[in-house]
Amino acid sequence: MSELHDPRRMFDSAEAPEGLRVLLEAAHDDRMDADAVERVAAGSAARIGDPQGSGAGDGGGAPTQGVVGGATSGKVLAGIAAAALIAGGIWIGARSSSRDATAPSVPEAPVASAHEQAATPEQAGVQPDPNTAFGASTPPASAEVVATAKPSVVARPARSAERPVEAEKADGAARIEEHRLLMAARQELGRDPQRALALTQEHARRFPKGILAQEREVIAIEALSRMGRGKDARDRAQGFREQYPGSPHRDSVDTASKSTP
């Protein structure tokens, strides 16, 4: 279903209480501040790059505030990540096994329980309309079932069992290559935006269905802007907004595309 069919968001709907709309608007603008992001960046790099986990447990590279329990889990994660790298072994394969083994403190996303699955509007013969007045509508008959059903974790079929190991390896290698190509493009932005743009074109050619398409576009728009091609940057930014209306990178795109006349 496309964005066009999504219900109007509450912050933008006259049917939602005004005070709530204000809170939701403020929440959207409430991003992590730059200083905190830098601390997270330093701490993440320390956890990943330091096999002894010196930056993880004690906050080494990134002092975290009042850690209550979080540092411990970080140390465990860092240890696992480092151990995996040191051993030269990357877990690429079967989702079922890699999930259990590599993310002990990160549970699976809850999958709709049988109750929920059965109680979806179509199946229950009820059509909840999220556009109706908020809080004024009577919950559909099956709402209670959904509300009281405990989120259960239903084992998903192990997709990797259907996928050849070589395909899994190729996927992993592609992800890393894709990432590195765009990192190189980003690093070129400051000194050679033309080169940065060329790298994004290479990315588009080599990874037409890549997972970093949004990130690629942000870099390309900024490169165009830095090259003084303001109209091209704005046109591309407009295309970005249409293709990714809910992108969290939208602010960066807006800033980049407006910085050159």
Next chain:
Amino acid sequence: MTVLPDPALAERQQAVCCEDVREVVRTHGPFIGRSLRYLGVPEADLEDAAQEVFVVVHRKLAGFEGRSSLTTWLYGVCTRVASARRRRTSSRVEKLTPEPPDAPVPPEQEAHLERQESRRRLMAVLDRLDDDKRAVFVLYEIERQSMKDVAEALGCPLQTAYYRLHAARDAVVHAFEELRAGEGRA
């Protein structure tokens, strides 16, 4: 099934390190921090939780099948990290240290105080939701993701996501009206 180590891949994975990670965090950190906050991670744990997200992302990048965009995937990791942390917090019998108070704010920083107050009020409302509904509500109403991406991030059918959103909206409005009534009485 575990795949035997691939040295070449391991080498490349190792190269995606440190400086690259910093760049990824700088690009995505601002909204990752926001989503963790409204998904219910305590303010004192926020930076640690964000680090945890990026460590998980780094570790799993090679195994990511690319069935969704990176941002959608990141949101999925966020919801799982936040959910695990909320569970740990609620099940913790004894805290080693009291919840640290917010940093003292000079009275003149009115905007900061207003933001704190907005957070407090919205958290009071969101805390009434269970994890599943909260995740859908936060990703759609605050992060402004499409419902298709929300369903992908959470690994649930689209119709289920719509249903949770509907139920979450009703619960949020109800909780907000109660909050307002309580404030009026105080």
